[in-house]
Amino acid sequence: MVTINGEKLPLDGMNLLDWLTGHGYDPKRIAVERNEEIVPKAQYGETVLRDGDVIEIVNFVGGG
Amino acid sequence: MGPLLPTREEFYAALAERHGAERQARFQAAKVAICGLGGLGSNIAVMLARAGVGELFLLDFDRVDMSNLNRQQYFVEQLGMLKTQALPETLARINPYCEVTARTLKITEGHIPGLFDGCAVICEAFDKAEAKAMLVQGVLENYPTTPLVSGVGMAGLDSANLIRTRRVGRTLYLCGDGVSEVADGLPLVSSRVAACAAHEATMILRILAGDLEP
Numbered sequence: 001m002v003t004i005n006g007e008k009l010p011l012d013g014m015n016l017l018d019w020l021t022g023h024g025y026d027p028k029r030i031a032v033e034r035n036e037e038i039v040p041k042a043q044y045g046e047t048v049l050r051d052g053d054v055i056e057i058v059n060f061v062g063g064g
Numbered sequence: 065m066g067p068l069l070p071t072r073e074e075f076y077a078a079l080a081e082r083h084g085a086e087r088q089a090r091f092q093a094a095k096v097a098i099c100g101l102g103g104l105g106s107n108i109a110v111m112l113a114r115a116g117v118g119e120l121f122l123l124d125f126d127r128v129d130m131s132n133l134n135r136q137q138y139f140v141e142q143l144g145m146l147k148t149q150a151l152p153e154t155l156a157r158i159n160p161y162c163e164v165t166a167r168t169l170k171i172t173e174g175h176i177p178g179l180f181d182g183c184a185v186i187c188e189a190f191d192k193a194e195a196k197a198m199l200v201q202g203v204l205e206n207y208p209t210t211p212l213v214s215g216v217g218m219a220g221l222d223s224a225n226l227i228r229t230r231r232v233g234r235t236l237y238l239c240g241d242g243v244s245e246v247a248d249g250l251p252l253v254s255s256r257v258a259a260c261a262a263h264e265a266t267m268i269l270r271i272l273a274g275d276l277e278p
Contacts, residue, residue, distance in 0.1 A: 029193045031200045036233040038204035056232045058200065060247035062251055063219040064104040064191035 004055045020057070031058045051062035072161045079116040086252035087273050088116055094184040094272045099199055101126075101147040103252055104135035104215045106188030106262035108268070113159040116167060120155070120162060120272040121183060124148050125170040128220055135254040158172050171195075176202035180210065183187055188214035189261075191246070200236065210235060211271045218260035220250035227256070229263045229278040237271075237278055239263035 002011040003058070004019075011019065016039065032039045033056040038047060039047055070078070096117055098105045101124035101224040109120055122271060124147040128138045142150040148166035151255050155164050171174065177201070180186050186203050190196045195216060203212045217240035226241040244250055267278065 005212065024083065024278055029197050031204065031236075033204075033233040033236070038208070038233075040078055040205055041201060053223060058195040058197075058216070058232060058236070059191040059216075059242075060200070060239065061217050061219075061247075062191060062193045063217065063246040063250075064100060064102050064189055064196075064257070 001049060002049045002053045002055060005057055012051045013015045015045070016049060016055075017044040018033070020044065020048045025059065029060050031060070032056070032060065033058075066252065067158055070180075075159070075161055076116060081205045083115070090272050090274065091116045092118040095121060095182055095271075096185045096187060096268060097121040097123065097180050097183040098131050098154050098187045098189055099123050100189035100191065101136075102132065102189065102191050103135040103254075103257035104191075104218075104261045104264060105187070106147070106151055107135075107258050108187055108189060108265045110137050110157060110158060111262065111265035112268065113155045113162045113164075114120065115265075116159065116162070116223065117269075117272070118163060120164050121180075121207050122148060122151060122164065122166040123169050123171060124166075125168055135252055135257045140157055160162055171199060174196060177206050183207075183210060185211045185213060185271050187264060189264070189269060193245075193247075204233075208235065210266075211237065211276070213237045213239065213261050213267050213271075214241050214266050215264055217244045218257050219244040219246045219252055221249070221253050221256060227259050227263055229267050230277045231276075237264075239267060 001008040128142045148168045152164045214237050229239045
């Protein structure tokens with residue numbers, strides 16, 4: 001199972017960019033950590049999720 | 065002639081009496097970067113200067129506008145000034161011994177390597193979501209061990225109780241309600257923006273004091 005923002009999902013083998021765009025995330029407005037390491041934006045397309053991965057997606061909103 | 069300024073020793077002795085000598089020494093030894101001097105950043109800078117943080121590195125590219133005065137720490141007579149000029153004036157009146165460096169710069173990815181060398185904490189206080197994401201991404205890639213405190217979601221006038229601080233991964237702290245977005249037509253209101261700014265400033269001071277828990 002892959003944990004995304006606290007939710008366990010059967011996503012072993014899933015491409016990160018495909019998952020993000022399929023769930024409405026705009027890569028320009030997010031930051032993604034995988035197992036507490038930042039995933040560089042340029043690597044979303046080549047990142048494959050694996051069982052045991054803990055993914056945190058931070059979705060930024062405007063205002064300040 | 066105005067009133068005589070307190071000496072550095074008198075000034076810091078008064079702060080140490082409030083905060084405790086050891087905590088105060090940690091605040092004074094630290095350099096903190098604040099990226100964006102709007103509703104979050106100008107309030108955070110004022111709070112950190114009042115707390116006696118030794119060095120502030122301020123970054124912004126904008127000028128003080130009428131639309132800022134509902135929530136940002138500027139004065140009517142500062143309209144039209146660069147924020148990087150206006151805010152240091154105010155900070156000097158609060159804490160004349162805080163070393164303030166201000167840089168007029170619209171930060172892009174390419175600026176980040178080297179920009180924050182020597183900073184104990186980096187604070188994200190931009191207003192645009194894309195700029196926030198760019199800075200957080202760039203800082204986590206280039207400064208993976210430096211605590212980074214970011215403001216996410218403080219628009220509107222929902223309860224201030226929804227604003228909180230949480231940590232993601234090892235070094236990223238997110239302050240805000242996580243969802244309230246200006247683009248949804250929500251206003252930015254002084255008290256709620258300041259509540260988020262206070263979360264960011266408190267987390268920064270906690271980190272400087274040695275407590276990394278959100």
